[in-house]
Amino acid sequence: MSPARLLRLPQLARLLTLLLSLFLAVGLFAPQSQAAPAAAPGGAPSPAPAGPAPQPATGSPERGDGERQFASADQRAPLSLDTRPAEVKATTAPTTTSLRLGAAAQQACNTGDFTGRTGGDLVQHIKAADIQCINSLFPLTGADARGAFREEQMTTVAYALRDAAGGYPGDNSTSVEQLVLYLRAGYFAQWYHKDDVGPYGTALQTAIRAGLDAFFGSAHSRDVAAGNAPILGESVTLIDSAQENVRYLPVVKRLLTDYTSATWNPAGLAWSVNPVFTVLFRGHQVAGFDAAVEADPSVLDTLSSFASRNNDLLGGDYGVLVYNATKELGRFLKDPALQAKVRPLVKALAAQAAPNGRTVFQWAAAAEAVGFYDAANCSYYGTCNAADQLKAGVLKVNDTCSPSIKLIAQALDATQLGTACTSLTGQDAYVHSVVKDNGPVKDDGNTTIEVVVFHSSLDYQVLAAAIYGIDTNNGGMYLEGDPAKAGNQPRFLCYEAEWVRPAFQIWNLNHEYTHYLDGRFDMYGDFNAGMTTPTVWWVEGFAEYVSYSYRKVADDAAIAAAARHAYKLSDLFDTVYGDQDRVYRWGYLAVRYMLEQHRPDVDALLAKYRVGDWAGARTLLKTTIGTRYDAGFDSWLTACANGACATNPTVPQLPECAAADPRALDANCARSNVAATTGNYAHFYLLVPAGTKQVKITTSGGTGNGDLYYNPAGWAYTGSYATRSAGPDNSETLTVTNPPAGYVYFSLYAQQGFGGVTVTSEI
Template sequence: MGAGLLAQPAAALSGASAPAARTAAPGGQDAGPAPTAQTATADSAHVGKGRQKPSRIPPLAASKDVLRQDGGKQSAKKPADVAAACDASDFTGRTGNALVRQIKASTTDCVNTLFELTGSDARGAFREAQMTSVAYAVRDGSASYPGDSSTGMPQLVLYLRAGYYVQYYNPDAVGAYGDALRTAIRSGLDAFFASPRSRDVTDANGETLAEAVTLIDSAEENARYIHVLRRLLADYDASWNASWPMLNAVNNVYTVTFRGHQVPEFVTAVRADPGLVDSLYRFASDHLALLGTGQSYLTSNAGRELGRFLQHPALRAEVRPLASGLLDASSITGATAPLWVGVAEMTDYYDRSNCSYYGTCDLQAQLARAVLPVTHACGPAIIIRAQQMTSGELSASCAGLREQDAHFHEAVMDDGPVAGDRNDTIEVVVFDSSTDYQTYAGAMYGIDTNNGGMYLEGDPAAAGNQARFIAYEAEWLRPDFRIWNLNHEYTHYLDGRFDMYGDFAANVATPTIWWIEGFAEYLSYSYRGIVYDEAMAEAGKGTYALSTLFDTTYSHDTTRVYRWGYLAVRYMLERHPADMATVLGHYRSGDWNAARDHLTRTIGTRYDADWYAWLAGCAAGDCGAVTECAAPDTRVLDRDCRRGNRSGAAGADDYLYLYLPSGVPQLKITVSGGTGDADLYYSDSGWATRTSHTSSSTGAGNSHTLTVTDPPAGYHYVTLHGAESFSGVTVATRY
């Protein structure tokens, strides 16, 4: 995904997280094990913007919404993706044993969709009496729990999680939860964790166990089940590594401890008996060998959660020597760095006055010296700070950014920076891998790192403010070098400086995400000359009206934010540039309401019919973006343009040419239309002829295509040769 994040710097302690995202700082845990290897797919998820701490913890979202260790995101399945037989009325219309039977007969995918219920459906499914029935079903089923899903235990536990989640966000609709549910949920969890088969080290048991551990937190029973957390930490051994669900279960221990600090009973219990602190220390110190492996996050998270107890003065005497011991057992760089950085970040935030005791004074500067030794100026406006980049990689990255700058201004036709914007430089921070990004970026810049990179705009009007993109090398593309999401995030910088008045908070005061993320995707793909296949696939589905997409916010799923944002921006820029000029004019002056009025009232649904026709064309491979080339010399081709009405006699040649900048990954040449028979010849070294060419496409008729991969910078030559006389033929080039 070309997309990373556009965000303000995270608060040093943001309290509870947005649903389904780890709280960012200080040092939210690494996400657990990745069910699949990282792939070079599209966009990473957007996370919350430092919300105010709520009065109580929002329960975590649907179980399939797994933040992956590799920095990508496995998205929660949406209702359209699951069996059509799943319907809210199956649950809202049943009570007691009938409800329990329905839940057991449903799939976990089906139950996952219930996290989205609102209104009367939310009350029908999750009022206290319903939840109490299900909690007692967990109790009754635990005595004979077989260690797998055959009796419906995963669905029951997940249903309870969904109920707490929905009730938190819809308290008026669902109604209050009281002592009746608390008694029932305790009896259910007591019985499940007492079941001998709940300790099976298998995928089948891990599926339910992981959900049950998270349910501890959802029900705010963090204090009651400290003994379960300690047991899981003690029971883990190398045999668990073969089971992703079991690894997920032990990693969920850290969710319960992390969020437990907002539950007074939990803090009181640990103060009275700090055995959990000792368990975290023993896990980290006993499993140092996991660092540098696929299970590294288990050890580093144990260290983080140990250090987090430094926030409680009554526990500092217990925690300080243990934290110091873990720092001594690890190093600021190398395989053990995730543990060192995690513990150091906690000491820096919660016990900074004693930094000399830990050796963590001036932590951010320490990390910068150790981790980012490379500083390279791409000119007066762009500085690259890197963990490791060769001179060739630095030069190529700088050239690409400068060329993208020109492409941006051509696309938006701006008149210079918006008023008051002092972000005249950008710092591009490049870690050596996604693992290094996850290890260091949070501690150095106070950001969440379960994403594909983050642009921090800050306050562009403030003197001394530094705009910064924090990124990493896409190690899975080696030996090719690529800074992941570089073009997308650099677009955020340019867009913020030349199109969007004020800071990020002002920019999103009305729904502008369709433009902010959609344009970053559009410019990234169009500049690189890459077809956005995932967006084209979405176009074929026709999911959203254009008028609907103008209402997109970060609360919507990443497919809508990024892929549909791209489609909406591309349509508006290429089909209705005058409307976009009006909207951008309002964005540049900070008149957000006027821009919103133009989109929702002046345009409204007026373009929806044409939009759907355009989507169908995109899905078929033609978004209609190619326009007549503008150069007065009719032989000149250019980016995404055509020369129509070409003609020639049999045996004659019609010569055309274009100039390509460096860094173009693909040039596509197409011939279409007209009458007769014209063959296509191409050369990158001189006029193309039948006897001297690099490649060709011949045969009856005038439908020909050539795709040139990694063409060199410079002039390229295209020739139509008359196999027979031809007329009315169109030649188009895209790159």
Template sequence: MRPSSIAKDAARRLPALGTALLLSLGLFAPAAQAAGTPGSAPAGSPAAPAAPAASTGKAAPRTIPVPKSPDTPEDARPLASDPRAKATAPTAGSSVGAAKSARQFSAAAACDVSAFTGKSGAALVQQVKSSGLDCVNTLFQLAGNDAKGAFNEAQMVTVANALRDTAATYPGNNSTSAGQLVLFLRAGYYVQWNNKDVVGPYGDGLKSAIRGALDAFYAAPHSKDVTDANGDTLAEAVTLIDSAQENARYTGVVKRLLNDYTGSWPAAMTTAVANTETVIERGFDLPEFVAALQADPSFATTAASFVTRNSSLINGGDLVTKIGIQLGNLVANDALRAQGRPILKDLINRYPLVGNTGPLTMNLLWFAEKKDVGNCSLYGTCDVPAKLVPLVLTVDHTCNANLRIRAQDMTAQQLADTCTSLINQDAFFHKVVKDGGPVANDNNTNLEVVAFDDYYNYSLYAWEMYKIEVDNGGMYEEGDPAKAGNQARFIAHEASWLRPQFQIWNLNHEYTHYLDGRYNMYGDFEAGMTTPTIWWVEGLAEYVSYSYRGEHYDAAVAQAAKGTYTLSTLFDSTYDNADSTRVYNWGYLAVRYMLQSHPQDVDALLAKYRAGDWNGARTLLKTTIGTSYDADFATWLKQCGADNCGSLPTNQAPLCTAADTRQFDKNCRRDNVAATTGNYSYSFLTLPAGVKQLTITTTGGTGNADLYYNAGSWATTGSYTAKSTTSGNGETLTITNPPAGYVFFSLYAQQGFGGATVTTTYN
């Protein structure tokens, strides 16, 4: 195996769950949180010596990662602490020339596999050289007897020797079919790696032949031509170095390409240089490559010079960045650390931490911090976490005394909407759990929501700013709630894949965790994990998030129809014994059933959770309740699976606070609105400039009220610009781009009405 050069941190880890969790998306999608996957640093690594003032510093007792969305877009730019693993097989498929992807055989009907598997010696060589690059490229897909027939060692030696002979007169283009020979050899190494038992081993015979072939090719004068014609074959030949694991032997070739390269090189030659990244990165896994670099320090300085000389090309996803990042592997190796330290120190301090050079500096910083632990003073980076917070999080917004948002890029309207969503969720949460205030010794009086612009920026910066894992969709840190001044924090990112719609991924689910920890669960997270509580912790977060947002939980309803688990089994769920479906979908179902069918038991359970009586809570669930509700739960699941799960709590807007009972505001309601037949209940509100949508709704009560709206004066049946006149009191008006200033609406009593609720919202 060739493990990733960027390992994952075992610190602050919760038991691993699969995170390919498909979730329905709504406003501030919850995407239930997953138990921890490994993060960015090697196991046992301590935190960096310096942490930002806004950070909790050392690992917090309660640190819960959440899953990435399956829709998180790929980004071509490298990410610090990315769990990308080096491929265990040689690179598949062609990257240049006519064959730009490893196509299936059906895509190349003219390519006859038997023409390769049924020939050997000169006939095989002629077949390879006469085939098109597209045809040869399909051979990466071979398996079974075809793989053995085409790529056993004797066949590979034959083609390697042919490349050696062809290279002697290589003209700098593919007129002699050197490209097909190189691509065939690359395909052979790839297929043999994945089908060793069938193809058979590769030994010294092939090693000698491939060295002869590559020696001859790189000795050919025209292999140095700076042309696209040469670059097409050269790029494949560079990759072949790694496919054959001859990385150490050809460090001189890599040095030459890096030293000669300029930004004006043609595209195929640039690809050839870019392919040296694979030779370098995977070379660090080979002892002979490390020995070669140890004996020749000029390799490292040549690569560093390549970066500084071509720094004008850096845009975050360029070959300079990607090759430069590989210099970090120097300090990850005991034998090369002395070479690497001055190089990393120079590059980290030479280029800005944000902007186009951010991927380069942050990745190199990761190596310096995680692979050369405890030496931030040597690199001059001890204050980097504190520097990054204001550089990256340029938005600092206070919703109220209990809620603050630090963001990378949010508009005033997005901030206002986020504050409103969270503040209104408080009332909904308390209505569900019926708490009597915070649990004892909980000082988490406020929450800081950190919102990066997208997953890329979250992964690039959050690992250093907050010392967290970033191979996830966000992180909630409760810290130690008993500690005065402790800062609870949810570190999140926008769901960029949903733009232009604005969402913060997992927001309402994670805010429920904050509220649950403060009002229901005594102590820190570790205390609450002494007995199985995950069914409640994750189930409640799903229940509140979906119910509060009025979103239908399709995945949970589909699971209910399957009837997979008994209720008593779900009480035993932990991050260790349950997959994401059981944790989130089934946690939601268990919590919903208990809240609807046995609220007294929930009250009794929460009384024990709030007192930290974990054993008492466990006895209630497993002994007092035990299996007694399993049969009823099974019946309820059948009904729920048919989309009849029962009633959810309503999410009402807060009461309007203006003294004038006719006055409404953004997101507020008035109850018990009434008027006698033929009369009106008049109302108004003042809109700021830029409102895109105003919604007025009426519900409940008796009689029949019709809703009228007017922008310029009191709304009546004879003066209005919009109306809703259904039977009863269920009326809704949505006004697009209403004017700023006073707008008016009224309820006309078609039949005397009373007890109606009127709500206004706008964005």
């Protein structure tokens, strides 16, 4: 939709919503420049606390598009070892938490059991609870949050950790993990709801240090064994939650030094060492951290050694560890007092790697750090023009799907390119049939789109960040730029879903492409203009609607949401970026309901969106419609949950062209059952009225392979045409902007004999 079509959130919503439900990973609108502060429902800036935010629950669902936007691209957090979307993780493999629990351990979980207990009674109940129950406490607010996590409660639990850790046996038989996770939940709740929980002071600080000292001082905390892995990982994360990043720098160094891939990875301890990079990352936001490293810079040597000696992990499942180590080492370039120490270490890691091949992640991490903190000296590191070097090194596949779509990829083969192009080009006609537009909105020059496809979720997170300078903790991004600026090139970034291989799927391909089409044909101006009033319900709901209905896939998550009746339709018109379930699932439901039940209102709304009448559109939604459809929406939700939404909506088809000549097309009609033998043509002509802004010709269906040609001056042939659409099958689209008045000509050339093809013309 614009230079900054971005999902931007307050920190509160950004992390809290990770705990609430499993959502489909969808893509983002994003700026090509630094993001502005997130906007709250009333349009006022949303406050966010300073310093590092505690991390959400272990095993909590993290959307593939997490929506975790940092102030600038250099503040991206370390990557997880599993970069797949959260709902994929949840459905394809059990978490380490669920593996430890087993079905028999699933107990009833009552918040009151934690808020109504104190002292030893509270401690015993925590230790007896299962992990999933403790996980469920992270989102507590209000009186519940205070009852569970006020300082007296947390201090009691921290000392209980001290006592339990003294005899820690190297597994969870003494419930150390429950105590650690409870403390993490408390810090999380207090960070985001300080007024609810109350302040934390020196009493808790003394207690948490005693607990962490006892754990990391216990001999079995160093066990290289599967039983120790989850507790160790939780405890490292607790360092950051408690903002004790300075005190436990020796633990960070110890873990990085002790790590040996041959023994740690099989025991699951790679997952335990990875949180140390978050301790380092967020440490820069803790008072005294930089000074501590300046006083004892040995952690820099430890990071360098870790990355260097584990170079063989690059290109494999644990290469993220090397990437994170290189990234966190390079981040210290921001400290002038440390640059003399850090520069040669970063240079050495860059020299061990290359902007392509197995070591590209290490090179990208070094190059990013240099770009952010030492760009004037890039020649010293060999990383000048890093984005161009990486593009040349990894994005080697270029394919023109159609005159308006260029596909750039890391590793797609010819068959995969054909599949992707067919899906994209076929979507044009579908979207136009839904929104019934009259061509691009005024001042929109985004006539072409670049579709950039990375080879996996990890490739996207590392390489798209380094090349395009964006936060990639998401399921993809649409970078629109300024549609009114000459030479602007919109693009969207996405990736192959590696978890479905050997099947082929590009994650969010159709959702992101809908953003491009919607921005070009429905939403005037740029993203910031469109967000002067709440339009998120349409922007994201429509992208979800098209992605599912065009692909003929049921949106099971939205259907499940419908059964909960959580929102009124009039409330959904106020949706802003934040609650992911509301943005995507409920956006889908609101858009589908309006299209199916109140089509004239959608047409009136889009007429205002297309000219930038945001205030008029807002009046239509909140005053003209207001609450009048709330009851109908509620009834529709019941039907949707009971099966009405299990099938996809049918988009009205264009009528057959009425002219007797089978070659004659007309405005908004179709010719069915078109056929031609190999090497021959099916010719068509169309009389264009003066002042026509756009003509769109689309072919679809049938067998064989026909390529579409256009000629404004006479019959169109392969040797006489102005433009063409030549895909691998019969899904072709040509859009002619400002065509000449009078007769224009199209033809479908049979690369392979075709039959049963439908040709549609839209004016």
